[in-house]
Amino acid sequence: MKHRIGFNALSRNAAHRKAMKRNMVTSLFRYERIETTKAKALEVRRMAEKMITRAKNDSVHNRRQIARDISDKAVLNKLFTEIAPLFTERNGGYTRVLKTGNRLGDAAEMVILELVEKPVKKETKKKAAKKD
Template sequence: MKHRIGFNALNKTSSHRKAMKRNMVTSLFRYERIETTKSKALEVRRMAEKMITRAKTDSVANRRQIARDIADEAIAAKLFTEIAPMFAERKGGYTRILKTGNRLGDAAEMVILELVEKTAKPDKKASKKAEKAAAKAEDKVASKKAATSTEA
């Protein structure tokens, strides 16, 4: 029976399991989506959701708790400044698991673990189009002013 089994040991020692989960959570927050096996994704999701919930309230204590598991300071800062504010209105369910099929080598069930909402990345093409449109608008205004000044 499977009573009172709190987590999946993933057939690893506790130190290896802890290091793997920390690395995978860091990668999830860095890239906002990772591909892994289903059992690993379920364990990483538990850790990531708790971290996001904790990061919603920015305090020294919460930053220290997160820093215990996320060694990269830039990723920890991203969690507090970009990721957690996206989920301010959401009570839970910050991640989703999408099944992608079985791995060829050992037929392990593979999934994509991703954040439900994505951070807005600046689109270079869209920003260039906006700049060109602004420049055209300025040229039109300047030409109208020149035309009105020559008429008067």
């Protein structure tokens, strides 16, 4: 009997599942949206929501806890400096899942997992090269 199974194993062993979720969460924070299957998106969403909640309080302990799963320092800094401040007034619900239809090869239900708030891109003004 499979009573009280609290997560989807995604037909993978524990190490593969953990590595895949870490990679997908890192990609989500790097690109602000990813396209994947519905089952994977729902599992990654749980992990991402917990990370954003923890990142709202920028402390050494919280950075180290999240750094266990996000090995890319640039993405880790982006999470704490750009993404988490957008959600200071929001108590959860930081991501949304948009259905995009079924994949052609195996008819798997595909979705887009994205952040509800988008970080504002800093516009860099290019100086025109003067020719004398």
